Amino acid sequence: MRLACMIFLIALTAMAQPTTDPEYVIPKKNPFATAADLKNGQQLFMGQCARCHGSKGEGGRGAVLAQPRLRHAPDDESLFMVIRDGIKGTEMPAGYAVNTRETWQLTAYVRSLGRMAPETVAGDPKHGQELYRIKGRCAQCHINGGQGGSLGPELTDIGARRSAAHLRAALLDPASTLPEDFLQVRVVTEDSRNITGVRLNEDTFSIQVRDLSGGIHSFLKDDLKELQRDTGKSPMPSFRGTLSASEVDDLVAYLVSLRGNQ
Amino acid sequence: MKRTLTFSAAVSLLAATLPLAAQVPYDRLRQSDAEPGNWLTYSGNYSSHRYSGLNQITAANVGHLRPAWVYQINTTERVEASPLVADGIMYLSEPGGSVTALDTLTGRPLWKYTRTLPKGVRGCCGPVNRGVAILNDTVYVGTYDAHLVALDIKSGIVRWDSEVADPKLGHSITGAPLAIRDKIVVGMAGGEYGVRGFIDAYDAKTGKRAWRFWTVPAAGEPGIETWAGDTAKTGSATTWVTGSYDPDQNIVFWGTGNPGPDWNGDARAGDNLYSDSLVALDGDTGKLKWYFQFTPHDLHDWDATEVPVLADATVRGEKHKVVLFGNRNAFYYVLDRTSGKFLTGRQFAKQSWAKGVDDSGRAVVLPGSSPTTEGAKIYPDLSGGTNWFSPSFSPRANLFFVAARDSAGIYLKGNVEYKPGAQFNGGGQSPVVGEPPIGFIRALDPDTGELKWEFRLHSDANAGVLSTAGNLVFAGTNEGDFFALDALGGRAVWHFQTGAAINANPVSYLSGGKQHIAIASGNSIFAFALDE
Numbered sequence: 112m113r114l115a116c117m118i119f120l121i122a123l124t125a126m127a128q129p130t131t132d133p134e135y136v137i138p139k140k141n142p143f144a145t146a147a148d149l150k151n152g153q154q155l156f157m158g159q160c161a162r163c164h165g166s167k168g169e170g171g172r173g174a175v176l177a178q179p180r181l182r183h184a185p186d187d188e189s190l191f192m193v194i195r196d197g198i199k200g201t202e203m204p205a206g207y208a209v210n211t212r213e214t215w216q217l218t219a220y221v222r223s224l225g226r227m228a229p230e231t232v233a234g235d236p237k238h239g240q241e242l243y244r245i246k247g248r249c250a251q252c253h254i255n256g257g258q259g260g261s262l263g264p265e266l267t268d269i270g271a272r273r274s275a276a277h278l279r280a281a282l283l284d285p286a287s288t289l290p291e292d293f294l295q296v297r298v299v300t301e302d303s304r305n306i307t308g309v310r311l312n313e314d315t316f317s318i319q320v321r322d323l324s325g326g327i328h329s330f331l332k333d334d335l336k337e338l339q340r341d342t343g344k345s346p347m348p349s350f351r352g353t354l355s356a357s358e359v360d361d362l363v364a365y366l367v368s369l370r371g372n373q
Numbered sequence: 374m375k376r377t378l379t380f381s382a383a384v385s386l387l388a389a390t391l392p393l394a395a396q397v398p399y400d401r402l403r404q405s406d407a408e409p410g411n412w413l414t415y416s417g418n419y420s421s422h423r424y425s426g427l428n429q430i431t432a433a434n435v436g437h438l439r440p441a442w443v444y445q446i447n448t449t450e451r452v453e454a455s456p457l458v459a460d461g462i463m464y465l466s467e468p469g470g471s472v473t474a475l476d477t478l479t480g481r482p483l484w485k486y487t488r489t490l491p492k493g494v495r496g497c498c499g500p501v502n503r504g505v506a507i508l509n510d511t512v513y514v515g516t517y518d519a520h521l522v523a524l525d526i527k528s529g530i531v532r533w534d535s536e537v538a539d540p541k542l543g544h545s546i547t548g549a550p551l552a553i554r555d556k557i558v559v560g561m562a563g564g565e566y567g568v569r570g571f572i573d574a575y576d577a578k579t580g581k582r583a584w585r586f587w588t589v590p591a592a593g594e595p596g597i598e599t600w601a602g603d604t605a606k607t608g609s610a611t612t613w614v615t616g617s618y619d620p621d622q623n624i625v626f627w628g629t630g631n632p633g634p635d636w637n638g639d640a641r642a643g644d645n646l647y648s649d650s651l652v653a654l655d656g657d658t659g660k661l662k663w664y665f666q667f668t669p670h671d672l673h674d675w676d677a678t679e680v681p682v683l684a685d686a687t688v689r690g691e692k693h694k695v696v697l698f699g700n701r702n703a704f705y706y707v708l709d710r711t712s713g714k715f716l717t718g719r720q721f722a723k724q725s726w727a728k729g730v731d732d733s734g735r736a737v738v739l740p741g742s743s744p745t746t747e748g749a750k751i752y753p754d755l756s757g758g759t760n761w762f763s764p765s766f767s768p769r770a771n772l773f774f775v776a777a778r779d780s781a782g783i784y785l786k787g788n789v790e791y792k793p794g795a796q797f798n799g800g801g802q803s804p805v806v807g808e809p810p811i812g813f814i815r816a817l818d819p820d821t822g823e824l825k826w827e828f829r830l831h832s833d834a835n836a837g838v839l840s841t842a843g844n845l846v847f848a849g850t851n852e853g854d855f856f857a858l859d860a861l862g863g864r865a866v867w868h869f870q871t872g873a874a875i876n877a878n879p880v881s882y883l884s885g886g887k888q889h890i891a892i893a894s895g896n897s898i899f900a901f902a903l904d905e
Contacts, residue, residue: 158785158801210795291806314852315831316868 143215152220168224239365268371299337410883420683425881428842429888442480458882470516477884484529504549515546533580560612567607567797584659596646604641609633610648630676637799644669663713701757705822722758723779744784754782763837780810826863837878849875
């Protein structure tokens with residue numbers, strides 16, 4: 112088996128889907144939605160999707176699927192297309208290792224996740240919004256609805272992409288929820304400048320960094336006196352001790368309510 | 374007016390400098406080392422050294438290496454092609470099996486053959502194509518729909534088109550053919566579809582099949598005892614990377630792929646010959662002369678579809694004509710190429726599946742190194758210690774260069790039932806979170822496999838290596854860096870950011886009297902030359 116097929120279950124790379132027939136007319140209704148199809152869909156999901164979306168569709172690196180309405184896939188036809196073709200501009204790859212029937216079986220299973228009881232979120236989102244703005248100073252680092260700083264990830268639709276449990280963990284123990292490729296770095300330049308920031312990109316010979324005030328720098332590694340990788344560290348402070356338990360609930364409730372244009 | 378005159382002058386210059394279309398008889402292929410200005414076979418010579426005898430570019434001047442031109446292929450597929458160059462013309466295969474001839478002075482297309490793929494073609498990994506072969510006045514390409522096509526070298530017009538196998542059952546061709554004497558040897562892919570693997574040779578003039586070697590035996594044939602029940606019928610052992618040729622012995626050397634299903638070997642008890650092997654075949658008849666199996670009863674998808682490198686070596690004081698083989702299972706092997714006897718070997722990448730290799734070259738497998746239903750962490754991952762991308766052997770530096778990977782995978786075992794044309798895997802492999810694969814360019818002593826130096830990459834290795842008589846090693850990265858290392862010490866001496874992942878092998882040739890280095894990156898071919 113060739114190299115690319117090694118990513119059979121990983122499915123990280125958006126590639127051509129050799130099993131795709133471009134002239135296949137996608138039916139509006141899922142033709143493979145029996146109990147047996149659902150079971151096979153679950154097996155496929157565990158192998159190919161759970162790593163990003165969570166074993167119960169609770170979200171993680173990938174979107175929360177255990178919800179009644181999926182932003183990119185409001186119906187079976189569009190969900191089939193998302194699984195088959197991926198979503199351009201996101202990390203969601205094309206499902207090149209599954210054939211048409213299996214794609215429908217995955218569609219059936221993902222749809223069943225949305226029929227599960229929605230996650231219960233305690234807390235007052237309105238108060239959470241106030242905490243977001245004032246006590247938490249979240250906008251200093253996060254863009255929400257076009258407003259805010261850009262050091263941290265955008266939160267405009269975070270409620271559609273992450274579970275409440277994930278968001279709570281991010282508030283209390285930010286390092287535990289870092290994206291896989293996130294890295295905080297500290298560099299010392301030839302002229303002894305110290306810069307701490309978030310890695311934007313890196314290759315064998317160079318690294319690009321956004322410092323904590325938003326400035327962007329590019330360095331050739333050979334030109335640096337020191338390059339330190341703070342693996343597992345986050346520039347985001349923990350709110351444990353800063354916010355009370357009920358305030359954390361309120362802030363989580365607000366974040367869960369952020370659904371973008373959905 | 375001035376513009377018209379300039380254009381006319383340029384046309385005249387091109388007409389004057391472009392030679393007539395190449396004629397590449399077998400003798401030129403056999404003696405390709407004598408004309409380093411061309412790149413006439415997939416790996417540069419029949420011994421698959423991927424070494425250029427050109428020495429214009431050295432560590433002292435490589436800082437002046439600049440892009441001479443870039444040719445963009447109209448595709449969104451991955452480009453893994455290693456082009457050929459003959460007499461000023463580059464022959465480039467494109468995804469699916471299209472071919473373009475390019476003027477090496479300007480990068481401008483001279484002709485194009487477009488392969489239109491039919492419906493229902495199945496393949497595990499995308500319609501990549503790694504290259505063409507040239508013999509006499511014909512260019513040969515394998516296609517994703519499993520045909521071998523002969524094209525007129527002057528025009529790209531089809532001379533013949535032979536079906537190699539049925540693409541609807543999962544057969545495809547992604548590797549470059551190899552022209553030997555009067556035949557075109559070609560391998561095939563489809564190891565994830567339970568096909569029966571083979572290597573074919575076709576008459577170069579007519580396209581009629583001259584011989585076929587089945588890499589999985591049929592009932593009554595030697596080796597069938599290594600497959601339980603009738604599992605040989607879906608045994609895979611495909612042949613998707615170009616092999617090598619010893620013209621003196623008239624032997625074709627070719628690597629074979631994983632047994633099917635990949636990760637569940639319960640039904641196929643036995644060594645599963647000739648999967649994960651190197652086979653030595655008579656060039657006239659395709660008869661098996663010898664074989665060496667690197668990974669008996671493979672459960673990890675560690676195809677032996679790497680490039681076999683032919684060289685002379687001194688092992689424990691004795692000189693041998695050898696095959697050097699950096700294998701996906703993370704071990705490096707030196708085999709006597711007349712007998713197939715194992716001479717020496719050692720690991721060249723991180724591995725946890727074997728204690729080592731015994732005196733016969735067979736791996737001493739460690740317990741706990743098989744896939745499980747819960748998932749077992751094993752080194753290397755299924756991409757292996759290396760893969761299809763080419764190694765390089767520099768006779769000048771006497772070093773074997775390999776793009777190596779240190780990587781672990783979680784191997785999962787699952788159930789599977791064979792259905793024609795459907796994937797036949799029996800499990801899978803997921804990455805180890807927090808432990809991404811790391812790539813290296815490693816220089817090994819070819820006689821022993823001892824590590825001489827290594828250059829660490831930022832991430833995984835997915836591109837091949839070229840060494841040159843200028844004592845440089847060229848390679849590429851996932852992040853798009855194309856770079857040169859000092860061949861003797863591994864120090865980086867030049868790099869250029871191409872803007873897309875590099876999944877291909879470099880080549881070198883002369884154009885306009887200047888040494889060029891070419892590499893595919895993203896959907897483009899970059900040609901570099903010194904700007905001085």
